[in-house]
Amino acid sequence: MSDQISEITVTEVAEVLANLRVKLMRIFIIIAIVWGISFATLSNVIIEKIKMDLLPEGAELIYQAPLEVMMLRLKISIILGVVVALPYIVYLTYQTLKERTELLSNIELTRARVIIYASLAAILFISGVAYGYVLMLPLFLQFLYESAQGQGVLAMYSISEFISFVVMMLAVFGLIFQMPLFMYVTVKNGLARLDTFKYYRRHFYIIFFTLAAIITPPDVFTQLMVGVPMVLFFEISLIIVKIFA
Template identity: 70%
Template sequence: MSEFTAKELAEVLVAIRVRLIRILAIVAVVWAISFLYISDFIIQKIKEDLLPEGANLIYQAPLEGMILKLKISLILGFIVALPYIVVLAYRTLRDRTEFFSNFEISRSQAIIYGIVSVILFAAGVAYGYTLMLPLFLQFLYESAKSQGVLAFYSLAEFINFVVMMLAVFGVIFQMPLFMYILVKNGITSLETFKYYRRHFYVAFFTVAAIVTPPDVFTQLMVGVPMVLFYEISLIVVRVLT
């Protein structure tokens, strides 16, 4: 694989400048629709399902609710536009550079990878939403309650935290697909992933310690799925390649 130079990067940016309008159009349309019809539902749903009983949400600034809706709508816009962005970036890098000279994906493979990716992301979000976050947030509430304080959460901070954690689990559950694609296309080998297994484990629990409170239970709720999916990924790659 040749070095990706600044000149090649400039060529890539020039090549996609026209298509940026399409990306912005997709984001803008989904942003507007989400702001009007979807964001309020998402906020209300998260509040009903995940806010511990006895805890309360408050506004800390007059525009907090409005800015939160704008953020959620913008995230949804980028999520919808993401497949097109990925395809565009891949084609441009493949055609104008040697960055993906040994990396070739057919249309049928791309469709399969996309479907599997959506399923895995949904599974990760489902795990976080139905199992991890309810226990996690209840633990935080009980911890505050045991200290004799009332739990009043900022609306924006509470929703942002939930969305961040769901995104983390959605990405974690992509691991089998990600490793399979790398090995299948010769970018790395299964033996490399096996060799660095312990290093990945340390990284997983470091991430878990960063995104969770300093208690063993919640760190295990984040770290163990990472380790589990790493091992599942090794099995999947060994069987399918």
């Protein structure tokens, strides 16, 4: 009997690992394809666009290593690959938890719902990137440049650090703008109650501004530019959930 149990267990583990390997291979293929296309076509365009739109007038970008721009292009391409693969990663995570646990037993994702949720997530992500690119980052980078000038310091940024910072902040805002969709799906499918979010409102505020302090330089202006949108989107999310969920 024990030999049979061990044989069944080994077989199940082998099946799980084989299934996991196939899924990981698919994710890797998606990231690799997007990475290759982005590296060949988009990475230079993104770098030049950011330099033209967001570099404060009078500031300069410098190279600190011979391969700095090449590594920067690789980094941007990988980030784009992960962003494109993220919906599939979320779907695989949902599918795995659905099959192996009871955590998501209340959630039934039809093809129509997947399309709707994916479309809304893409719209919200693009809206967050647009907010960061058009409103937040120009003000913030100009503020830092003027602060450096006020101290009599020349603003000379490493091209890798400057572009990487901009891309990271845009990704953060894209994720922040997912909050209404996340809360709607959570409440709609019974994973949490609306009253719970309301009860812990102050705690969420503290978390938001703590995150803002972690991911931004240590000045109040920048932290407000990141933390306030989180608070606003939390309150907007509560209204959306109350109306629709």
